[in-house]
Amino acid sequence: MRNDESLTGAGRRAREEAAAARITDVNDRRHPKESGAPIARRAMLSMLGAGFAALAAAPLVQDGWERLASSDPTGLLPGSGGFRYFSVAGSVPERTAADYRLEIGGLVARPVTYTLAELRAMPQTRVVGDVTCTDGWRVPRTPFTGVSLTHLLEVAGVRPEGRALRFTCFDGVYTESLTLEQARRSDVVVALDMQDKPLTHERGGPVRLYVAPMYFYKSAKWLSGISVTDQVVPGYWEEYGYDVDGWLDERGA
């Protein structure tokens, strides 16, 4: 090390260097031999960057990803297509043609209870729509076949003070709601078939609701009761903050 301290100002420089050396010394004592590149911080920032880049790119890459993921046999990849099983109840009893009943009551002129065979004997409507869950999965262009809700309401005769519908389910927990206006749309159906096959228990069979223009939580599985009410009674998830009107086309994206 050279010591040129004959010049003016050199003394100050030397003091600064000494101070710098002391700081280095402190650092060295903190992590001897480990004062290299901050690799953990870089890994962290890279991951954060990747996450936010993916968030920004998601709308652009999602379709391509779903095409890619649809060949995933495990169905574990997000967007791999197909339905996912959601239930808010601990366990759900199975109902068959023998013991299934759909009760229609509340503010109607003619309360009625249907068996599965009676529902099958009524005029059938086929609605094809996208299934979109709030939890990110969707199944495009899915056909549902069953009795249109309008038809069931006409048969039961809605009393003038009726404003909305409350749906109950034989899982004993789930409930849903629609206004009468929403319920009378042509793309709302009390479905018995999905993808042209009888609804299975896992998919909400033997009878579920399908409300094509709304998020899938509006399409109650295991439907067992329809009650006409004088105002909208928020359904299960709606009590926990979900939109009472679950329109698909009002999505942020």
Added chain:
Amino acid sequence: MTSTAGSTSAAPDRLRRFTRPERLVHRATATLMLVCVGTAAFLYVGPLAQLVGRRHLLVVVHEWSGILLPAPFLLGLAARSFRADLRRINRLAPYDREWLRAVRRGTPGPRPAGKFNAGQKIWAGWIAGAVPVMMFTGLLMWFTGLLPWISRAGAIFVHDLTALAIGVVVLGHIRLAWRDPGARLGMRTGWVTWGWARRNHPRWAEEERG
């Protein structure tokens, strides 16, 4: 740290690896992570979801275990020993490159490492980045419409993909611990044997011997 190595140790054949606050941070984080990943599996994997149902309960437990996940780390920052180890786990030492090369080539035998090897450094940094990504996208799903310019579908997409990555990496972490009783002893009791330290963290063992 000279000349007194071992004199503070209750058992002379052992070497202090983690202090009590560090082990508490690890245990609490591990518990929260297992609850969070476990509930995630029951929400996401079809057969498991059919087994337990009860979606709302699972959602609440998942949300809160996720939100609390960084809490042990933040509380741990109050401990000097934890901060000191964070500084060490952050920095790449020259011999870490050698460790990484050896792992890439699958060379057997002892690899050079300080108190933390290069893999542990990358793992620590990666998970520290992945957890905030999960919290951010998770909060967007929890409070819909919080940031309307980010699509809900996009947030879920990133949350699901990152979740799968975390699942794989955490399983790898557990597998490595499973195969190494010496390392588990260190995290459980705070002490490791000199033999284990010399085999797995030779530079650290040297340094501690003084």
